[in-house]
Amino acid sequence: MDEELITDWFDAYSDDIYRFLVYYTSTSDVEDLVQEVFIKAIDRYDSFKGDSSPKTWLFSIARNLAIDEARKQTRQDWRKLIKTYEHKIDISPEDKHLLTEKKLELHKAITKLKQDYRDVVILRGIEELSVTETANILKWSDSKVRVTFHRALKALKLQVKEVYYES
Numbered sequence: 073m074d075e076e077l078i079t080d081w082f083d084a085y086s087d088d089i090y091r092f093l094v095y096y097t098s099t100s101d102v103e104d105l106v107q108e109v110f111i112k113a114i115d116r117y118d119s120f121k122g123d124s125s126p127k128t129w130l131f132s133i134a135r136n137l138a139i140d141e142a143r144k145q146t147r148q149d150w151r152k153l154i155k156t157y158e159h160k161i162d163i164s165p166e167d168k169h170l171l172t173e174k175k176l177e178l179h180k181a182i183t184k185l186k187q188d189y190r191d192v193v194i195l196r197g198i199e200e201l202s203v204t205e206t207a208n209i210l211k212w213s214d215s216k217v218r219v220t221f222h223r224a225l226k227a228l229k230l231q232v233k234e235v236y237y238e239s
Contacts, residue, residue, distance in 0.1 A: 078117070081126050082110050088127070088199060089134050095194045096138045098183055105141060109134045124208040131195070131209045181231035189224035196221045 089109055093102035112133050113120075120129055182190055188210075195206045196217070207217045 078110060078114050081113065081130065085127050085130050089130060092131060092134055092194060092199050093138055095182065095198055096135065097141060098179070105134070105137055108137055112137070125205065128205045128208045131201070135191070135209060177232060181228055184231050185224060185227055188220055189227055192217060192221045193224045193228060197225070
C-alpha cells in the first residue's frame with residue numbers, strides 16, 4: 073500500500089468528501105466520518121482495482137459509511153445547519169441572511185426526497201460529479217443516473233415550493 077498516495081488523495085478529495093457527507097447526513101459534524109473514509113481506503117487499498125477513479129471509489133466508501141451511520145442514529149437533529157464555504161466576497165448582512173435562508177430551504181427540500189433522488193442530487197447537482205462517476209458510486213447504469221437525476225430535479229422543484237409555502 074502506498075501511504076503517500078492515500079495522503080495525496082486526502083489532500084485532493086477530503087473537502088469534496090466533507091461537503092458530500094454534510095449534505096448526505098444533514099449535519100456539519102462529519103470530520104470523523106471523513107477520517108473514517110480514508111482509514112477504510114487504507115485498509116481496503118488492495119481491493120481498489122482502478123476500474124473507477126480514486127475520487128469515485130472514495131465517494132462510494134463515504135456513501136456506505138454515511139448509510140451505516142444513519143442506521144445507528146434513531147433521530148436526526150435539524151437544528152444543526154449545514155456549514156458551507158462562504159464566498160470570499162463581501163456581502164451585506166441582509167444578503168447573507170437571505171442566502172442562509174435559501175440554503176436551509178434547499179437543504180430541507182433535499183432531505184424530503186426519496187433516497188435515490190437525494191443520492192443523485194447530491195452527487196450530480198451539488199458535488200458536480202460526472203454521470204459516469206455517479207453511476208460507479210451508486211452502481212447504476214449511466215442512463216439510470218440521467219433519468220433519475222432529471223426526475224429528482226422535478227421532485228426537488230416541487231419540494232422547494234412546499235418548503236417555501238410551509239414557512
